[in-house]
Amino acid sequence: MAGSTKRADAQRNIDAILAAAAECLSRNPAASTSEIAKAAGVGRVTLYGHFPSRAELLDAVFVRAIATGEESLGQVDLTGDPRAALIRLIETSWQLVDGFRTLLVAAQEVLPPARVRELHADPMARVERLLERGRAEGAFRTDLPTTWLVSIMHNVMHGAANEIQAGRITSAEAAPYITATLLAAYTPPGERVLV
Amino acid sequence: MAGSTKRADAQRNIDAILAAAAECLSRNPAASTSEIAKAAGVGRVTLYGHFPSRAELLDAVFVRAIATGEESLGQVDLTGDPRAALIRLIETSWQLVDGFRTLLVAAQEVLPPARVRELHADPMARVERLLERGRAEGAFRTDLPTTWLVSIMHNVMHGAANEIQAGRITSAEAAPYITATLLAAYTPPGERVLV
Numbered sequence: 001m002a003g004s005t006k007r008a009d010a011q012r013n014i015d016a017i018l019a020a021a022a023e024c025l026s027r028n029p030a031a032s033t034s035e036i037a038k039a040a041g042v043g044r045v046t047l048y049g050h051f052p053s054r055a056e057l058l059d060a061v062f063v064r065a066i067a068t069g070e071e072s073l074g075q076v077d078l079t080g081d082p083r084a085a086l087i088r089l090i091e092t093s094w095q096l097v098d099g100f101r102t103l104l105v106a107a108q109e110v111l112p113p114a115r116v117r118e119l120h121a122d123p124m125a126r127v128e129r130l131l132e133r134g135r136a137e138g139a140f141r142t143d144l145p146t147t148w149l150v151s152i153m154h155n156v157m158h159g160a161a162n163e164i165q166a167g168r169i170t171s172a173e174a175a176p177y178i179t180a181t182l183l184a185a186y187t188p189p190g191e192r193v194l195v
Numbered sequence: 196m197a198g199s200t201k202r203a204d205a206q207r208n209i210d211a212i213l214a215a216a217a218e219c220l221s222r223n224p225a226a227s228t229s230e231i232a233k234a235a236g237v238g239r240v241t242l243y244g245h246f247p248s249r250a251e252l253l254d255a256v257f258v259r260a261i262a263t264g265e266e267s268l269g270q271v272d273l274t275g276d277p278r279a280a281l282i283r284l285i286e287t288s289w290q291l292v293d294g295f296r297t298l299l300v301a302a303q304e305v306l307p308p309a310r311v312r313e314l315h316a317d318p319m320a321r322v323e324r325l326l327e328r329g330r331a332e333g334a335f336r337t338d339l340p341t342t343w344l345v346s347i348m349h350n351v352m353h354g355a356a357n358e359i360q361a362g363r364i365t366s367a368e369a370a371p372y373i374t375a376t377l378l379a380a381y382t383p384p385g386e387r388v389l390v
Contacts, residue, residue, distance in 0.1 A: 105307075105308075108307065108308050109307045112300075112303065112304045113300075113303050113357045114357060114360065114361055117357070117361070141379070141388075143375065144372055144375060144376065145364070145372075147358075147363055147364075148358070148363075148364060148372050148376075151354050151357075151358055151363075152351060152354070152376060154354070155350040155351060155353070155354035156347060156350060156351075158350070159346050159347070159349070159350035162308045162309065162312070162346075163342075163343070163346055165309065166309055166312070168342055168343075168346075169340070169342075169343060177339055177340075177343050180338065180339060180384070181339065181343075181347060181380050184336070184379050184380050184381075184382055184384070184388070185376050185379050185380040186379075187379055187382070187388045188388070189375070189379070189388045189389060189390040190387055190388065190390045191387060191388060192385055192386060192387050192388075193336075193379070193382045193383070193384045193385065193386060193387075193388060194384060195384040195385045
């Protein structure tokens with residue numbers, strides 16, 4: 001009984017820390033663990049007990065953000081014309097990346113690119129399935145491997161988040177830029193790029 | 196006299212540390228500062244005196260790598276057909292990124308994306324000039340800003356380095372994948388992607 005109360009307390013603390021971290025980091029990607037502990041209403045020792053480093057905390061916040069995103073992505077209609085389906089998937093994906101942009105910037109500073117990509121395994125698998133169908137139907141190029149095309153989407157989207165953070169493009173501009181870039185990049189050689 | 200000898204000693208140590216760091220990190224992106232100090236034949240205290248953190252050391256190694264790269268890039272013929280010139284520029288750029296790939300992977304783990312991009316200011320300015328000329332001559336799309344097109348090249352190339360590191364593509368495959376992707380991405384809407 002005492003054990004399960006302890007576990008419930010621990011889970012409540014973890015939830016509070018992750019919620020506070022998501023909030024603090026979305027305001028300021030450089031938010032410190034002390035600030036996050038304070039916002040969560042827990043002591044620093046408690047925070048470090050659950051997340052021994054800032055990188056581990058950011059990783060856990062990221063895992064939650066991806067899980068939240070997966071709920072929205074699961075509702076995108078991926079049937080019909082593959083190009084139109086891709087445009088819908090890019091739009092929702094970008095809304096998520098843009099919404100979590102400051103968190104992504106914070107994560108990129110402490111997590112290696114390989115870990116950031118690994119955290120995106122589920123959304124990337126969805127893109128891969130749509131690209132495979134579009135390739136089979138002649139909508140997307142087949143001269144480059146699907147995994148490469150998926151990595152392009154990942155890199156272009158995350159690159160856009162960095163461009164916004166650097167003040168070189170606005171959040172509103174990014175969506176059409178990403179769509180125009182990826183549709184062109186995925187066009188089969190010899191075919192015309194969509195206007 | 197004593198002062199200038201001291202300065203010459205310091206410069207010799209810095210050169211030895213940077214050369215050793217470039218060598219150690221190209222073998223192992225996780226090489227420690229102790230390993231690097233040992234390879235440079237200097238004490239750890241001397242290394243930390245010049246580079247207080249591993250990030251500062253990696254930054255300095257990167258600055259040198261870019262300067263070396265600039266010498267090769269300056270010799271690429273960027274005249275004539277803009278698409279052919281871009282293919283030549285991509286080839287040489289990729290040889291450099293691929294040659295410094297392990298160093299890049301190490302740098303990406305400790306330097307934020309904004310700093311990595313800042314370090315590439317000179318090579319990116321060269322790409323920008325070529326893209327501007329190609330846009331004026333109708334070879335590249337003008338519906339997206341040039342700075343965005345430059346960022347795409349940066350992200351696709353660095354993404355390729357990460358794909359190789361993850362074992363998903365080989366170094367030999369990367370060059371044609373990058374060229375095919377960027378030429379398509381830069382094609383004006385309504386025009387055909389080069390075969």
